[in-house]
Amino acid sequence: MLRSRYFLARSGIVCYSLKRLPALCMAAPRHFSQPILSLRAETMSNQHASSFITTPEHLAQILDIPVEPLRAVHAVYPLRVSRYYLDLIKQHGLPLWRQAVPDLQELADSVGLIDPLNEENLSPVPCLVHKYPDRALLLVASECAMYCRFCTRKRKVGKPEMIIDDAALAAGLEYLSRTPAISDVLISGGDPLMLPLARLERILKALRAIPSIATIRIGTRVPCTLPMRVTPRLAAMLKKYHPLYINTHFNHPAEITAEAELACARLADAGIPLGCQTVLLRGVNDDAEIIQELLYRLIRIRVKPYYLFQADLTKGTAHFRTTVDNGLAIMRHLIGRTTGLAVPTYALDAPGGGGKIPLTPAYIHHLGEVLEFITYQGQICSYPNRIDS
Numbered sequence: 001m002l003r004s005r006y007f008l009a010r011s012g013i014v015c016y017s018l019k020r021l022p023a024l025c026m027a028a029p030r031h032f033s034q035p036i037l038s039l040r041a042e043t044m045s046n047q048h049a050s051s052f053i054t055t056p057e058h059l060a061q062i063l064d065i066p067v068e069p070l071r072a073v074h075a076v077y078p079l080r081v082s083r084y085y086l087d088l089i090k091q092h093g094l095p096l097w098r099q100a101v102p103d104l105q106e107l108a109d110s111v112g113l114i115d116p117l118n119e120e121n122l123s124p125v126p127c128l129v130h131k132y133p134d135r136a137l138l139l140v141a142s143e144c145a146m147y148c149r150f151c152t153r154k155r156k157v158g159k160p161e162m163i164i165d166d167a168a169l170a171a172g173l174e175y176l177s178r179t180p181a182i183s184d185v186l187i188s189g190g191d192p193l194m195l196p197l198a199r200l201e202r203i204l205k206a207l208r209a210i211p212s213i214a215t216i217r218i219g220t221r222v223p224c225t226l227p228m229r230v231t232p233r234l235a236a237m238l239k240k241y242h243p244l245y246i247n248t249h250f251n252h253p254a255e256i257t258a259e260a261e262l263a264c265a266r267l268a269d270a271g272i273p274l275g276c277q278t279v280l281l282r283g284v285n286d287d288a289e290i291i292q293e294l295l296y297r298l299i300r301i302r303v304k305p306y307y308l309f310q311a312d313l314t315k316g317t318a319h320f321r322t323t324v325d326n327g328l329a330i331m332r333h334l335i336g337r338t339t340g341l342a343v344p345t346y347a348l349d350a351p352g353g354g355g356k357i358p359l360t361p362a363y364i365h366h367l368g369e370v371l372e373f374i375t376y377q378g379q380i381c382s383y384p385n386r387i388d389s
């Protein structure tokens with residue numbers, strides 16, 4: 001009964017009180033075998049979809065849930081959900097709900113760190129993180145289309161204290177100019193694609209004017225949370241600043257909609273290679289079949305799965321964390337069953353700013369003159385590990 005109600009709800013035929021959604025979705029099948037694209041793009045105007053819910057009162061009213069827990073969390077962490085994403089929550093329930101709706105568990109985290117990647121101490125100037133010799137992270141925006149409940153930078157993203165003004169940007173650009181060892185700049189925030197087009201272009205132009213910078217990368221969740229913001233004008237502007245790469249952030253197959261596909265097509269048609277950084281999140285995607293479905297859907301919309309991240313130790317997100325054993329089991333499931341094109345690197349961003357560490361399932365059984373290894377099916381095979389010339 002629950003199963004058939006779930007599919008009816010997904011098709012938009014039946015509307016349930018959202019108070020019941022978590023229970024309904026617990027009972028929903030975890031493997032999505034529906035056609036990749038829904039038709040909902042034709043039923044929601046862009047203007048409506050790109051408006052936001054930003055207050056506990058408004059969200060409580062729409063979702064028909066108590067307002068007090070939302071108020072308590074909102075007093076500490078910001079709230080923003082687009083109408084577009086809210087509509088996806090109504091269709092797909094808990095895995096998307098958990099990513100967007102404030103939860104009292106955010107206030108009960110006693111182990112998380114305010115700045116788990118030690119970014120503040122690795123910032124020679126306020127909006128720039130310099131962790132690796134040849135790369136830097138430039139924070140250019142303080143706002144996002146959605147304030148994800150699991151965000152690593154939830155200490156400041158969307159908060160008034162995250163000020164990225166002209167002076168801060170100028171300091172970041174000046175640091176990049178006088179540090180020629182940096183050849184790759186990741187611009188992030190917040191979400192760079194939430195900036196006014198002209199401001200984003202000024203930043204890209206300024207970066208391109210620094211001869212030592214070879215590649216520019218943009219980290220954005222807009223193709224997932226507000227895809228209608230990726231307009232032909234935006235794609236045409238970005239195209240002028242190649243080599244430019246974009247890393248998107250999809251966490252669940254239900255986020256791959258017709259709108260998301262169109263956004264990614266516009267970027268890919270502008271010659272921008274697209275990657276995806278997915279975070280393993282409890283109750284969202286900590287399941288091999290869900291991840292496998294997500295990866296398949298990503299490559300179908302021309303997005304290469306890049307990283308599968310173990311969640312950071314961010315204060316306010318403990319309820320999202322999964323074990324590394326679970327992540328390794330998911331990787332074991334993927335390798336051999338999924339095209340290599342779709343298999344991301346499972347990695348941990350080391351607490352304290354130690355950088356990304358790949359976490360791979362152990363396949364080597366014995367390494368000597370003969371390499372003995374274990375296949376994804378659990379068989380032991382060998383390979384001669386000696387060169388006889």
Ligand code: SF4
Nearest residue numbers: 144147148151190221
């Ligand atoms: S879009 Fe990215 S930066 Fe913004 S809240 Fe979500 S995870 Fe954080």
